[in-house]
């Protein structure tokens with residue numbers, strides 16, 4: 423089958439790779455100049471299935487900043503649906519996807535010898551007794567689902583992450599030893615190279631202006647050219663609603679913006695760097711801190727409104743600098759820090775859409791919110807399986823676009 427994938431973020435690249443592995447003839451159309459240049463560019467880097475079912479402030483986009491009056495209607499819907507997301511089938515589906523995705527990520531890494539600056543282990547920091555109490559239910563869920571974790575005291579947490587600031591208040595931590603952090607953009611570039619080797623064509627600077635559903639469907643590009651295919655898969659992240667609206671499908675997907683700060687590790691002669699060894703999540707600070715090779719990345723913040731050309735807002739950046747300074751003071755060369763702002767593509771129920779849309783010939787793999795890097799490899803497998811006509815795992819039914827019909 424000839425398949426046209428629109429969008430070369432982490433979801434588009436993994437999808438193209440899986441489709442080519444199934445034997446399809448794949449072309450990827452991307453309006454930007456390279457892969458992972460949108461929301462996948464400088465995201466937090468954390469791959470931790472347990473976080474997919476725990477709405478931490480730093481990772482759950484539906485805990486939105488207040489004061490966006492024009493969006494209140496949608497916000498109310500999102501908060502209501504957050505309750506629905508907690509219903510077992512939806513949580514199960516998300517968790518199952520997240521676990522499969524982490525496994526597929528590690529399989530691909532191994533099979534293609536991909537270096538993505540992987541650091542093993544994620545540590546969730548609990549500053550006070552009340553934070554520990556607040557996370558008890560989540561720990562019970564991790565145990566019930568068979569996810570590996572260890573509740574550790576502050577002393578053990580500081581052994582796991584020796585550079586943690588000894589002066590910062592820390593009651594306990596939850597160590598997720600099987601989870602990883604890494605450079606999702608680097609992974610996307612390496613997997614793209616593998617996909618190209620398999621025969622996938624990438625057409626960059628190719629802005630898809632209109633979607634023409636049908637059997638077969640086709641795409642109209644902004645330069646007037648067309649792309650024919652037997653199937654179209656939209657992996658357009660937060661930008662999906664515009665294309666779909668033009669084809670008559672309304673998608674209640676919103677961009678929830680976040681920011682990151684990336685800076686080189688500060689190496690002082692004769693001393694171990696004060697940087698994290700792997701990754702931490704600070705639920706109270708609403709941020710994650712990850713070691714990416716010789717760099718440190720802090721990510722977090724939630725806001726709505728503004729476009730892709732809006733500069734990262736200063737208050738959100740300051741909050742990230744504060745969190746980094748609190749946990750790993752002096753860890754990074756801040757004068758060389760790079761700021762970034764990106765959009766998490768979020769549906770009101772917090773679940774991605776993976777499968778056939780209501781439009782003939784058009785498939786969707788989008789809406790991965792604050793977990794797109796963590797969920798991409800598994801989502802791509804599901805999409806490729808559905809396109810090949812394999813019977814879907816019934817437990818994953820909540821992820822199907824049919825729920826919007």
Ligand SMILES: Cc1cc2nc3c(=O)[nH]c(=O)nc-3n(C[C@H](O)[C@H](O)[C@H](O)COP(=O)(O)OP(=O)(O)OC[C@H]3O[C@@H](n4cnc5c(N)ncnc54)[C@H](O)[C@@H]3O)c2cc1C
Nearest residue numbers: 429431433453460461462466468630659680793794795796
């Ligand atoms: C601050 C922040 C921190 C995050 N931290 C994490 C984390 O720690 N772990 C995690 O798993 N996730 C994290 N995320 C979420 C993750 O970044 C996203 O879920 C993921 O990158 C979405 O990938 P995507 O491929 O769907 O979208 P994108 O990467 O945005 O890709 C979509 C692509 O489609 C292209 N496109 C759109 N429309 C068209 C068109 N008409 N024609 C041609 N091309 C088009 C765009 O140019 C873009 O390249 C974070 C996000 C943010 C903002």
